[in-house]
Amino acid sequence: MTQEQKCPLCSQKAKLFYRDKTKSFECDYFLCETCHSIFADSAKLPNASQEKARYELHDDNVEDKGYQKFVSPMTQAIQKEYKCSAKGLDFGAGRAPIVSKLMQDAGYKIEQYDPFFHPNAALLEKKYDYVAACEVIEHFYNPHKEFALLKRLLGDGGKLYLMSDIYDDSIDFGKWYYKNDATHVFFYTKESFLWIQKEFGFKELRIEKRLITFC
Numbered sequence: 001m002t003q004e005q006k007c008p009l010c011s012q013k014a015k016l017f018y019r020d021k022t023k024s025f026e027c028d029y030f031l032c033e034t035c036h037s038i039f040a041d042s043a044k045l046p047n048a049s050q051e052k053a054r055y056e057l058h059d060d061n062v063e064d065k066g067y068q069k070f071v072s073p074m075t076q077a078i079q080k081e082y083k084c085s086a087k088g089l090d091f092g093a094g095r096a097p098i099v100s101k102l103m104q105d106a107g108y109k110i111e112q113y114d115p116f117f118h119p120n121a122a123l124l125e126k127k128y129d130y131v132a133a134c135e136v137i138e139h140f141y142n143p144h145k146e147f148a149l150l151k152r153l154l155g156d157g158g159k160l161y162l163m164s165d166i167y168d169d170s171i172d173f174g175k176w177y178y179k180n181d182a183t184h185v186f187f188y189t190k191e192s193f194l195w196i197q198k199e200f201g202f203k204e205l206r207i208e209k210r211l212i213t214f215c
Contacts, residue, residue, distance in 0.1 A: 007032035036191035092136030127155040
C-alpha cells in the first residue's frame with residue numbers, strides 16, 4: 001500500500017489520508033502537507049472513456065428550476081459585476097451548459113468549452129473578461145496545469161468564478177457524499193485556494209460558501 005504521493009497541485013509530499021472501500025473499486029486518498037488538498041490515488045483515476053461515460057449519466061436539464069437555482073450564486077455574481085458586453089467563457093460547460101444558458105438568457109455573450117462535449121481548442125487561445133467553471137475543478141487530474149490555463153485565459157483585471165464543495169476538518173471524509181463520484185478526484189480546502197492565489201498571482205480571493213472567486 002502506497003503511503004505517500006506527490007501532490008498534483010503543488011508537487012509536495014502528501015500522505016495517505018483515507019482508504020475508501022465502499023466504491024466499486026478501492027481508492028486511497030492523500031492529504032498534502034503543503035497546500036492541504038486531498039486527492040485520489042493517481043493509479044485509480046478513470047480513463048477518458050470511463051470519465052465521459054460517467055458524465056453522460058448526469059441527469060442535467062438546463063430548464064430544471066432546481067438546477068438553475070443551484071448555479072445562481074455564480075451567474076448572479078457575474079451579472080452583478082459585468083455588463084452584457086463582457087466576454088465570458090464557460091469552462092468545462094458539460095453536456096448541459098446551464099451557466100451559459102442562464103447568462104445568454106440575460107443577454108450575455110459567453111462561449112462554451114469542454115474537453116468532451118464542446119472541444120473547441122481555439123477558445124483556449126483567447127482572453128476573457130471572466131471565466132466560469134461550475135462543478136469542474138474537483139475533476140482536475142492535473143490541477144496545477146489547469147489553473148495555469150485558467151489564469152492565462154483571463155485578460156487584465158479578469159475574474160475567475162468557481163463552484164465546488166470545499167472540505168474542512170468539520171467534515172467526516174469517510175461519509176462525505178462529494179467523494180463518492182469516481183470522477184471527483186481532487187478536493188480543496190481554504191488553504192488550497194490561498195496557495196493557488198499566491199502561486200498564480202491573483203490579487204484577491206473570495207470564498208462565499210461554494211462560490212470561489214479569484215480576481
